[in-house]
Amino acid sequence: MSRVTLRRIRWLLVPLLVVPLGWLLFTGFGRDPREVSSPLIGAPAPEWTLPTLDGGTLSSADLAGRPYIVNFWASWCIPACVDEHPVLASVHERQGEELQLVGVLYQDSAADAEAFLARYGDAGYPHVIDDAGRLAIDFGVTGPPETFFVDAGGIVRDKQFGPLTDALMADRLGAILAAAGP
Amino acid sequence: MIPTLGHVAVLVGLGLSLYAAVAYLLAGRRADARLAESGRQAVIGSFLAAFAGCVAMVISLLSHDFSVLYVAENNATTTPPFISAISLWAALEGSILFWTLLATGWATLVLYRHRDRHRALMPWVGATLASINVFFFAVMTWPGNPFTRTSPVAGEGLGPNALLQNNPFMALHPPLLYLGYTGLAVPFAFGIAALVTRRLDVEWLRIVRRWTIVPWIFLTLGIVAGAWWSYEVLGWGGYWAWDPVENAALLPWLTATAFVHSAMVAERRGGLRIWTSALVIATFVLTLVGTFLTRSGIVASVHSFTQSAIGPWFLAAILIALGGALTLLVWRLPDLVGGGRPAALLSRESAFLFNNVLFLVLTFAILFGTLLPLLVQTTSGGTISVGAPWFNAVNAPIFLALLFLMGIGPALPWGAASWSTLRDRFSMPVLIAAVVAAAVLALGIRDAASVATLALATMVAAVMADEFVRGTRARSRGRSEAPPQAAWRLASRNRRRYGGYTVHLGVLVMAVAIGISSGLSSDVTVTVAPGETARIGPYELRHERLVVEPLRDDPRVIETRAELTVSGPQSGPLTTALRDYPNSAAAIATPSVRTSLGEDLYVTLLASDATTGAVTLHLFVNPLVAWIWIGGAIVGLGAAFAIWPERRAVAVDAVEPSRRAVEPTVVAPSAERA
Numbered sequence: 001m002s003r004v005t006l007r008r009i010r011w012l013l014v015p016l017l018v019v020p021l022g023w024l025l026f027t028g029f030g031r032d033p034r035e036v037s038s039p040l041i042g043a044p045a046p047e048w049t050l051p052t053l054d055g056g057t058l059s060s061a062d063l064a065g066r067p068y069i070v071n072f073w074a075s076w077c078i079p080a081c082v083d084e085h086p087v088l089a090s091v092h093e094r095q096g097e098e099l100q101l102v103g104v105l106y107q108d109s110a111a112d113a114e115a116f117l118a119r120y121g122d123a124g125y126p127h128v129i130d131d132a133g134r135l136a137i138d139f140g141v142t143g144p145p146e147t148f149f150v151d152a153g154g155i156v157r158d159k160q161f162g163p164l165t166d167a168l169m170a171d172r173l174g175a176i177l178a179a180a181g182p
Numbered sequence: 183m184i185p186t187l188g189h190v191a192v193l194v195g196l197g198l199s200l201y202a203a204v205a206y207l208l209a210g211r212r213a214d215a216r217l218a219e220s221g222r223q224a225v226i227g228s229f230l231a232a233f234a235g236c237v238a239m240v241i242s243l244l245s246h247d248f249s250v251l252y253v254a255e256n257n258a259t260t261t262p263p264f265i266s267a268i269s270l271w272a273a274l275e276g277s278i279l280f281w282t283l284l285a286t287g288w289a290t291l292v293l294y295r296h297r298d299r300h301r302a303l304m305p306w307v308g309a310t311l312a313s314i315n316v317f318f319f320a321v322m323t324w325p326g327n328p329f330t331r332t333s334p335v336a337g338e339g340l341g342p343n344a345l346l347q348n349n350p351f352m353a354l355h356p357p358l359l360y361l362g363y364t365g366l367a368v369p370f371a372f373g374i375a376a377l378v379t380r381r382l383d384v385e386w387l388r389i390v391r392r393w394t395i396v397p398w399i400f401l402t403l404g405i406v407a408g409a410w411w412s413y414e415v416l417g418w419g420g421y422w423a424w425d426p427v428e429n430a431a432l433l434p435w436l437t438a439t440a441f442v443h444s445a446m447v448a449e450r451r452g453g454l455r456i457w458t459s460a461l462v463i464a465t466f467v468l469t470l471v472g473t474f475l476t477r478s479g480i481v482a483s484v485h486s487f488t489q490s491a492i493g494p495w496f497l498a499a500i501l502i503a504l505g506g507a508l509t510l511l512v513w514r515l516p517d518l519v520g521g522g523r524p525a526a527l528l529s530r531e532s533a534f535l536f537n538n539v540l541f542l543v544l545t546f547a548i549l550f551g552t553l554l555p556l557l558v559q560t561t562s563g564g565t566i567s568v569g570a571p572w573f574n575a576v577n578a579p580i581f582l583a584l585l586f587l588m589g590i591g592p593a594l595p596w597g598a599a600s601w602s603t604l605r606d607r608f609s610m611p612v613l614i615a616a617v618v619a620a621a622v623l624a625l626g627i628r629d630a631a632s633v634a635t636l637a638l639a640t641m642v643a644a645v646m647a648d649e650f651v652r653g654t655r656a657r658s659r660g661r662s663e664a665p666p667q668a669a670w671r672l673a674s675r676n677r678r679r680y681g682g683y684t685v686h687l688g689v690l691v692m693a694v695a696i697g698i699s700s701g702l703s704s705d706v707t708v709t710v711a712p713g714e715t716a717r718i719g720p721y722e723l724r725h726e727r728l729v730v731e732p733l734r735d736d737p738r739v740i741e742t743r744a745e746l747t748v749s750g751p752q753s754g755p756l757t758t759a760l761r762d763y764p765n766s767a768a769a770i771a772t773p774s775v776r777t778s779l780g781e782d783l784y785v786t787l788l789a790s791d792a793t794t795g796a797v798t799l800h801l802f803v804n805p806l807v808a809w810i811w812i813g814g815a816i817v818g819l820g821a822a823f824a825i826w827p828e829r830r831a832v833a834v835d836a837v838e839p840s841r842r843a844v845e846p847t848v849v850a851p852s853a854e855r856a
Contacts, residue, residue, distance in 0.1 A: 007516075010515055011512055013508065014509050014512060017504065017508060018501055018504055018505045021500075021504070022501045024553065024556060025497050025556075027559075027560040028559075028560075029493055029494065
């Protein structure tokens with residue numbers, strides 16, 4: 001390579017450094033770096049059998065054939081879990097038997113969870129006690145609230161990291177209710 | 183009223199900075215001294231404006247003026263005055279205001295100090311610094327206005343961030359860090375001025391030596407104070423977690439350190455000039471990148487600032503600074519090529535070049551680790567986090583190699599080292615290091631990094647001690663001075679050299695302390711009921727009682743406190759607590775640290791049971807941690823010693839023959855006596 005080409009090529013140095021750095025940093029805007037994508041999406045939901053808050057037992061097998069939502073929450077998760085609580089309750093009321101909701105206590109005591117429900121309203125769907133944190137590990141939960149949307153075929157279709165709003169709920173529900181059709 | 187004045191001050195600052203930038207630019211092109219003079223007045227005015235802005239903010243905080251959004255979000259009527267005042271830098275907008283105060287302060291200082299000298303360079307220095315100030319004032323005028331008002335005015339504010347009100351260190355760490363960050367714009371400005379004017383000889387390097395080392399001292403102390411804060415406040419028993427915000431401070435520190443070294447070669451031997459210019463640019467750009475990373479919300483960090491609209495502004499500034507400075511550098515490459523005196527592979531130049539390469543590798547490794555989560559998310563959509571183990575594994579060998587170079591570099595002569603010089607200077611130190619390594623192994627310490635750190639540190643210390651002793655002896659004999667007097671005179675008349683050695687000594691102390699404390703610390707988690715005793719090492723901690731009560735000076739804060747009695751070393755009562763702040767979801771740990779020169783006993787409260795009074799404690803015994811802080815102080819003192827103005831007697835000293843044997847490079851009387 002001649003000296004002349006070298007002299008010209010040196011100008012490439014500027015865009016070579018500036019463009020990739022600018023592009024990389026620019027793509028970071030508008031994302032929550034704490035959000036973790038889930039390898040579970042598109043895969044079968046983990047199977048489980050756990051005690052419920054009202055003293056019974058619930059298993060993933062009981063839910064087969066219907067779409068369901070698994071919501072990891074805790075009484076100490078304030079204000080996020082309080083904020084999304086009415087969203088979950090209203091979906092439960094609207095969808096009724098068509099869609100099952102399951103709350104999972106994330107590192108929380110049964111007594112505290114009951115106090116939370118007494119205070120903010122118990123919509124009536126079951127809550128299971130995940131004392132060993134096994135289910136949270138199976139689902140790969142980072143922290144409450146985190147919600148997984150499972151279709152009638154038992155496949156995880158979507159997840160929500162952080163509190164649900166009505167708009168987000170409608171959006172996420174689309175993924176499992178549409179798939180539930182015959 | 184007061185907030186309005188503050189806002190006006192920001193606008194005035196913006197106008198004055200804009201004027202200064204344009205005036206200096208024209209002054210540089212036309213060599214017009216009067217324009218430069220008016221530019222300087224405008225910079226001083228912008229400093230006064232930033233000062234007025236800060237005063238307005240502090241008054242608003244002290245008077246709990248919740249009509250200002252920043253005050254409503256970071257203050258409460260119960261906040262004590264001291265915490266209110268330092269809340270100036272507790273959150274995003276206020277910290278930028280404070281930052282601007284320091285940036286304009288440095289600019290004022292530099293432009294005033296060199297007002298009558300370096301007439302070719304100074305207008306471009308002024309233009310660069312004023313442009314940087316324009317950016318910060320603009321950020322405060324548009325996306326990050328610290329004086330944004332709210333209506334209706336709340337009766338009570340949210341209060342300061344719980345972590346920040348829990349420890350007075352908060353008053354110390356950010357100002358030190360910011361003084362470092364903002365000050366590093368000065369060598370950058372001189373670098374730009376030198377490139378623009380093609381005055382790429384030693385002139386600018388001589389001027390910026392002090393203007394680099396002073397901010398470097400602040401940055402060093404700021405980083406150490408941050409580590410100390412993390413250790414004393416966060417309650418996880420460690421002091422460094424490779425969090426993006428820590429890396430953000432470390433990155434410019436690494437390139438600034440590399441710059442200090444390569445500038446020496448450029449100044450003394452005329453070599454490494456491209457490196458030197460590139461490093462000064464990289465340092466400044468990295469201070470911006472660090473600020474951007476921690477304030478834009480694009481990487482997850484333990485204490486990143488809230489996501490805000492200033493991100494795109496900072497990104498634009500980074501790209502303009504990097505693109506502009508690089509273009510200038512590439513343009514001037516033909517002027518920078520060559521000019522160095524030839525040097526052999528075994529010479530001080532080579533050691534400095536290797537040092538530079540290692541510092542750059544470290545910088546890239548840390549930058550890569552910090553940005554990798556972002557890169558992976560962007561390219562594949564996956565999520566990863568790069569943790570401390572990765573950083574430790576990658577960086578530890580480089581740090582060890584740097585330690586090694588630190589020992590041999592300063593002891594090698596410029597130009598070329600002969601085999602006999604090598605044998606003469608290094609055979610004893612290497613032997614001593616080998617003995618230490620064997621002794622450490624015999625003691626049963628098998629952690630490779632710890633053993634290597636100890637052995638290398640011993641070698642470096644031996645090389646330095648050997649040289650100092652020889653120099654002292656020669657001086658003492660040649661001038662018939664008593665050895666202590668000869669030692670002091672030798673050091674105080676070669677401040678650059680022995681100040682540098684002192685810095686190296688401080689780094690050695692820190693390296694050993696970090697190596698030992700990370701390799702040999704122990705910890706245990708125990709649950710004890712009242713009356714029971716927890717044990718770790720020689721310490722026994724008896725759990726006396728659990729107390730839950732509001733804090734005396736701020737009743738909104740509930741403290742859950744375990745009262746313990748320590749027997750063994752440092753016996754006596756000890757309390758460790760969790761505090762519940764009304765504006766924080768998680769309880770804030772208030773660990774108790776018993777510090778001694780040998781080891782720290784570190785106790786945090788993890789959980790408690792109010793009904794039984796039982797507590798779960800995390801106990802650590804961390805050896806030598808105190809020496810990390812001591813080492814940091816030695817580094818700061820050494821650097822201050824190195825730049826302390828030399829006495830004029832140096833000129834006489836320089837021809838003194840006995841020094842030739844020990845000091846191959848005679849310190850020329852500096853042309854610049856700033």
